[in-house]
Amino acid sequence: MATIKDVAKHAGVSTTTVSHVINKTRFVAEDTKTAVWAAIKELSYSPSAVARSLKVNNTKTIGLLATASGSPYFAEVIQAVEEACYKKGYTLILCNTQNDLEKQQAYLAMLAQKRVDGLLVMCSEYHPPLLSLLENYHAIPMMVMDWNKHKGFTDNIEDNGFHGGYLAARYLIERGHREISTITGQLNEFTGRERHKGFLHALKEAHIDILPEWIIEADFQPQAGYDGMVSLINLKKRPTALFCGGDVIAMGALCAAGDMGVRVPEDISVIGYDNIRHTRFYNPPLTTIQQPKESLAVMALDMLLDRIINKREASHSIELHPELIERKSVTDGPYLKK
Numbered sequence: 001m002a003t004i005k006d007v008a009k010h011a012g013v014s015t016t017t018v019s020h021v022i023n024k025t026r027f028v029a030e031d032t033k034t035a036v037w038a039a040i041k042e043l044s045y046s047p048s049a050v051a052r053s054l055k056v057n058n059t060k061t062i063g064l065l066a067t068a069s070g071s072p073y074f075a076e077v078i079q080a081v082e083e084a085c086y087k088k089g090y091t092l093i094l095c096n097t098q099n100d101l102e103k104q105q106a107y108l109a110m111l112a113q114k115r116v117d118g119l120l121v122m123c124s125e126y127h128p129p130l131l132s133l134l135e136n137y138h139a140i141p142m143m144v145m146d147w148n149k150h151k152g153f154t155d156n157i158e159d160n161g162f163h164g165g166y167l168a169a170r171y172l173i174e175r176g177h178r179e180i181s182t183i184t185g186q187l188n189e190f191t192g193r194e195r196h197k198g199f200l201h202a203l204k205e206a207h208i209d210i211l212p213e214w215i216i217e218a219d220f221q222p223q224a225g226y227d228g229m230v231s232l233i234n235l236k237k238r239p240t241a242l243f244c245g246g247d248v249i250a251m252g253a254l255c256a257a258g259d260m261g262v263r264v265p266e267d268i269s270v271i272g273y274d275n276i277r278h279t280r281f282y283n284p285p286l287t288t289i290q291q292p293k294e295s296l297a298v299m300a301l302d303m304l305l306d307r308i309i310n311k312r313e314a315s316h317s318i319e320l321h322p323e324l325i326e327r328k329s330v331t332d333g334p335y336l337k338k
């Protein structure tokens with residue numbers, strides 16, 4: 001691969017001149033510029049990011065320690081992070097870890113060796129071994145995107161999942177439902193747990209009891225939604241409404257209802273969470289809680305860059321606000337006061 005020296009020789013100028021032409025850092029005569037660009041083109045020369053990094057002590061790269069980019073929710077957040085990085089001139093290195101500590105450890109070591117300028121963390125579960133692992137890398141500016149606590153060396157985002165779960169239950173109650181069930185995401189994940197707590201809180205506040213068999217602790221998978229809906233439909237006392245802790249759970253639940261000849265929303269109303277892109281095309285279009293994924297990505301990167309560029313050490317926290325998106329999967333329940 002051609003070097004800057006090759007370009008300089010080819011164009012008959014010094015390497016300093018080549019550098020000024022590329023970086024537009026000094027006046028260079030028009031015919032010299034033309035000769036340099038012609039040499040660059042002829043030799044297919046690309047300036048070395050590695051050489052640049054050694055000089056300026058940054059790499060313009062951000063590492064994202066993620067859970068699994070295959071899930072539609074994470075895929076949308078990751079795509080938004082990548083877009084935000086691109087707009088700011090940064091390259092994103094994506095590391096999917098599937099909550100595997102060994103993989104988290106290996107990827108953190110690689111990202112540190114690559115001298116990423118900063119680290120975004122979206123690992124779903126924050127157990128002590130992961131926290132101490134992250135602490136080992138506290139010298140790298142770090143932003144945790146899905147956990148509302150910070151350990152002093154990180155920034156973080158409060159996504160108000162509790163409030164989102166609360167909004168979902170309140171909506172079902174206001175539409176006249178009292179027999180309300182839920183299929184949750186993983187309760188050991190912060191998002192799953194907070195949404196569930198908010199949901200239960202709204203029921204308690206409205207003095208509505210929930211039968212134990214109407215609470216199905218599951219995970220963020222369509223299969224869990226499918227199996228959960230089958231169990232609810234087979235109960236002697238069926239609920240009139242269902243809150244799914246994630247839209248992918250709702251996707252499975254709607255499929256099971258269809259397979260069993262149960263109509264949504266006429267026989268059972270369903271509300272989801274996340275507002276992933278495809279929910280508007282579910283059958284029926286899904287009423288859900290909007291998790292502001294793009295704002296999550298943009299705010300996370302902005303705050304991380306603030307830490308990197310301004311060498312800020314104090315931890316900051318920012319908030320996201322979930323919102324109800326009304327579509328067609330919830331209808332009026334038997335207790336609606338007209």
Ligand SMILES: Nc1nc2[nH]cnc2c(=O)[nH]1
Nearest residue numbers: 071073191220246248274
């Ligand atoms: N694992 C997982 N966590 C989530 N948090 C919010 N939505 C999801 C999801 O679909 N999967």
